[in-house]
Amino acid sequence: MQVENKEFKPLIVAFCCNWCSYAGADLAGTNRLNYPADVKIIRVPCSCRVNPMFILRAFQRGADGVIICGCHPGDCHYTTGNYYARRRMTALFSMLDYLGIEKGRTRVEWVSAAEGQRFAETMNSFVSTIISLGENKRLEDLRCKTK
Amino acid sequence: MQDKMIARAKELLRDGAVNRVLGWKTGEFVYDITPAVFTSAEELDRDFVFDAFTAANLSKYLVKESKKEGKVLAFLKPCDSYSFQQLIKEHRVDRENVYIVGIPCEGKVDIEALKARGISGITAIEETADAVTVKTVYDEDITVAKQDVLFERCVNCKSKKVVICDEMLGENGEIVDSDRFDAVAKLEAMTPDERFAFWQNELSRCIRCNACRNVCPACTCEKCVFDNVNSGVEHKVAANSFEESLFHIIRAYHVAGRCTDCGECSRVCPQHIPLHLLNRKFIKDMNELYGEYQAGADTETRPPLVNFSMDDCEPSIVYQRGGNA
Amino acid sequence: MYQLSLDNLQNFFRQIAAHEKLYIPTDKDNVAVYAEYAEGMQLTQKLNTNRSAKDFFFPQTENLYDLRMNGKNLEIEDTREACEDFVVFGVRACDVRSFAILDKVFLADPVDSYYKNRREHGTVVSLACTRPEETCFCQSFGIDAAAPEGDAACWIADGSLYIKANTEKGETLLSYVADLLTESDGSAVAAQQEKTRQLLAKLPLANTDFEGMKKTDLMAHFKSPKWAGLSEACLGCGTCTFVCPTCQCYDIREFDTGSCVKKFRCWDSCMYSDFTLMAHGNSRNSQLERFRQRFMHKLVYFPDNNDGVFGCVGCGRCLAKCPISMNIVKVEKALEVQDA
């Protein structure tokens, strides 16, 4: 599934853990599985390295969606990292929702190193969600929009 | 109660059990009460006060006070005792240097609530068990039910139990059933647009005076990330609505699992932002998703955000619950 | 002096707003705030606004200029917006006086052009107090709440608004509403003033006298042992400085937007641990020093440098807002006791 980008070009930051999801993204590439160029990946050692501050920072700077990818629960390279990430992100996402930020602008997905297909599908589906949500206006910093 | 407290403090000072007393000091007029350290019986007799306006939570002062020479007597209300115990849990206070006298609390009067009822020019306030009578400079004499002018945190009191103390003055209370999450639930039931509008209105008033953070007994960082030029996120002022949200989201997140819901943040906000609703949201979420947890209730239980279970819910649960799009 | 019926107040506002942006104190979320006048907006019944009026001339944040890279060159872009004329209505005597204090800082050489620009375009219409509150102590600074200054001054008495122009800007303002006004002898105003002054005399802080501070040497105040006790409970928050109409400290900072660097200034607070942070660290490292700085500045340094004018107007906001109820009156009294 390749999402057709219309006028709105979303900016999407994907934090991928080094051991599973980043490798999954590599596999998607090796298998030439397309997903939109709107997705830019930042490599982190583990999903538990993702500080809520990074996510808010991305929104401040103009990101329209932020996705965090880690090893499947139980498969964390560091044994427990993604379990902590899961709680932290649940808490953060719930707070963002509470503040009225559109549902779906943030997402957590578990993608293993073997799931290139899943990685590409996940990114396509996330991009289409963000396109349907439109531009991030609720967590933006207008100063960063001045070109 | 005030007399009993002064008497007990004097006794402990005289016996040498403590060398100073942390309490509240009278002000220039009726309600401007300041937390203070007393070192003599004379000072206690002259300035020590405990009444409807001694609302300040003294526990945070113990971070510094407990590091000083000698032992300090601290009077802690139920709310304050939770904060204090949480500070012990985080190794922020030296317990052995503090002598805690627990004091029961039936709620404190919010001067802003009186003012919001149009009462001003206050020259005297008399307090009975369930009413306060205000005398004003305009020669008025106004009586209001105490319940109507209590702090929100007192109306929705979570516990009248002092959870840690060396002795109790008066009868210790019990944990009470409170409706403290109702306001959160009400917000959750709104649409995201309504919630966004609500919080924009509230947070846009923020002047970044840091009163909420500096009064917060959970915010005891040596240096807050927002004050640290090297943190990359430091900012002195909320230059726009994003930074208003950022500060409050991150502050609430940093105290999540550690906030005892003492309500000081909302009490001190000069702009009347209901900041406790952010902290309570985290508390409510964690209670619902990971099991009941009350910060400060003990010193052992692992706070939910530094804990996990293999079958925790996925973050996507957030989008399946509550107020719909 | 002119008069108009309060029934006509909306017309009064409407006509001013037709000429210039008009800001009036109105009720929002249980407190009074200044808001741009919109049709039907009601004047607050509260004594004063939650925050001071200094934002009109000295906003909490203000972009100074942008820095932009063009190849290897750095370009500076002036981002100042052209300031339009505006009117602030309903400023209380204390806040009006605060502008004079800010002027001493920002209009002295070197002139702060950003401040000056706003000040020149703003017309201040004061409103006399009728119900001063327990936190008020403007009279300690020679301010008469019943006779406020400003480009134009207003009183409300017996169902009417009375207005008098003090400056050219005030006269211009009156010209906008000339058709609504009738001449008045001001007798109702005098009666109202008398009542207000009686109330003022009864206030709990009526007898607070700051002049006594001047009798003691600067260093004696500085070294006073009282500071330790006074600052003991201070949380180091900036509430007092940010609600204060005369606090004028600011920081100049940069924000990198990715495409340019915005040079902006924002209020700073001497109560903060990172106030006047320099390469070597802070100049005032303890809360005692920071606390002392604020009050020494308002009560000693400022008058020393400004013909005896205190850096305080007695609006009472800090008394009401300090989370631990420590304030300038308590400081003054403590220092006075020591001096006696």
Added chain:
Amino acid sequence: MQRIGVFVCWCGSNIAATVDVQRVAEELKKEPGVVFSADYQYMCSESGQNLIKDAIKEHALTGVVICSCSPRMHENTFRKAAASVGLNPYMVEIANIREQCSWIHKDKATGTEKAIILGRAAIAKVHLNAPLIAGESPVTKRALVIGGGIAGIQTALDIAEAGFEVDIVEKSPTIGGKMAQLDKTFPTLDCSACILTPKMVEAAQQEKIKIYSYSEIDEVKGFVGNFSVKIRRKARYVKEDICTGCGLCTEKCPQKKVPNEFNMGMDNRRAIYIPFAQAVPKVATIDPNYCTMLKTGKCGVCSKICGVKAIDYTQQDEIVEAKYGAIVVATGFNPISPAKFDEFAYSQSPDVVTSLEYERLMNAAGPTNGTLLRPSDGKHPHTIVFVQCVGSRCDGAEKGKPYCSKVCCMYTAKHAMLTREKYPDTDVYVFYIDVRTPGKNFDEFYRRAVEEYNVHYIKGMVGKVVPENGKLKVQAADLLSNEQLHIDADMVVLATAVEPDPSARSLATKLTASMDTNDFFTEAHPKLRPVESPTAGVFLSGMCQGPKDIPETVSQASAAAAKVIGLLVKDKLVGNPCVAHSDELLCNGCSSCEKVCPYGAITYSDKEFRMPDRTTALRRVAAVNPAVCQGCGACTVACPSGAMDLFGFSNNQIMAEVDAICK
């Protein structure tokens, strides 16, 4: 300001076909700090690497950005290249413009634009990179094996064989473990003692091995390569170095009524005892719970009778402190108590036995000298019912275990077969849920039991066992024929589940090694690092990690030994420099980081600090042990003050990447 060189790789046409590499190089040249920029066909080739090396030297580069394939592919290649010309290898960052750009985008404009952005992010990160030097720590060339069963023995022997000192700590008076109690082993039916006891002797005689029997672990400090362990040598009231193991005392001791744990309490031993004939060390031990002398001060028979005067009633526990480079956990298992399964009447009839008890009843050294006799009346049983999965594969965790105990199917087949072989007049029934026989010659073994030995295998669970008139009335369901069965049995044998030794939980805490909900030690990676614990330097051997049979245990034991040897041959450990570090000036000492650290890498200490207000204060602050930290970063997010940060992936580096991407 860094001096950064940007190198854009074509990867033949892999990148160059969809990314305008020249343009990427040109655009990135404009970024602040970039002083050199080039593109080349194959950066990873020798000439490509030379291009990088030359540029580093010529332009005095302090940072390098390589726009190429995934860092998982060639990060090390480029780091080594940089290091070879004196640039710290951690000053190299990779922008992945192949797997995450050229290979997934078709449009060249899109690919080029994205490649530039990814390049900018890498440049932004390099600006904040600092040279990192991997820490080194010495390795104590001695291993500790906790547990002296077959797993521990095998691990110790292999390590000793490689020439390293190794200590075995065993909590009971002898090594040997559960295997010593077994009669025969499946599927070969060779005698357990015959294959185990030579290993025990070998361990005792091996010069490199020191056995601390009747000892426990008190405290573990330190980290990989440098553990410091306190071993408690419990008082056995017999001087170990003097006792000859003659056994005279164990015959003369007047306290005869001590349940013999070696025989599962089915007979008695004395208060002073040697667990079994081949015990290692063969030394007597006084059981303080039963010894009259120790309890009342009146007796002293053993002391009087001992020819070498080895008895010492005044002996105290002794703490030995030793240093180790590696620790192997081989704490083994126990069969669960069938007490919770009252339906099988275990507590009501002595003729209902567990499999391990049955094992002892079959054993020539057992309570019946190897003759199968009913415990109740000493008569030969004619009908025996075996019940499998007692406590294994239970749904509700309150009664049994959720997992399969793995060994029961095979040992039950063994028991059934041996019984039929020795006593062909016996009827043997086996009730099972499934028969699981994945292993070499396992299924053949089971089929022999069914086909050659005519063991009655019935798929179904036993509902109830009722002792009645000297018989055990067994009610069961045959799920295949769907009928209720009633069997009058003489004996019922319960194949009870295995569970980790109860001492494992507290040991895990001491080792800061993690455990699963069943108290099995967790491995560093379930597939790829199955014999290592997530805590560096701690290895796993045998049942402590999960149910396994003897061959599996022995292979894991040897695997763990190989890992240990691999560690001990190193003189120094070179760490991963991308580890967490705590800024002491910011740390509050709140312990949040410590709670989320899976490796126990964070410790606290009280340190004196000069505070900003010129006072001195004692503050509790965290410190990360870089030799133990694996660099996951969990602590950095748990830390509210930002004191905890991660080298190589710092807060500011990641935010700089975010900023660059969102420009």
